[in-house]
Amino acid sequence: MAASNGHLPRTSAALREEIERTRADLATSVSALKVEVAEVTDWRQWVRKHPYACVGTAFLVGYLVGSRR
Structure with a gap:
């Protein structure tokens, strides 16, 4: 059965796996x-x-600092 966005609903295990993969990439x-x-x-x-x-x-910085007397 397809979800309203055209993708199959993901299982909680698949979501956990994707979260772990995203954490590792991050x-x-x-x-x-x-x-x-x-x-x-x-x-x-x-x-x-x-x-x-x-x-x-x-x-240049030394010259500018030194010439500011």
Whole structure:
């Protein structure tokens, strides 16, 4: 017997299985997001990838701070 949305009604066991699968997918996604955020916010990684830009920025900031007497 089909439900009003055209799909067969799901059993409670099937729903539990889908919830567990969704929880596992969510946990994996959250873990991947944590790693990505840690990489993006790590200043050492920025210096490794863009050494000249970082040195130039540090020089510019030092100059601006030093010239504000």
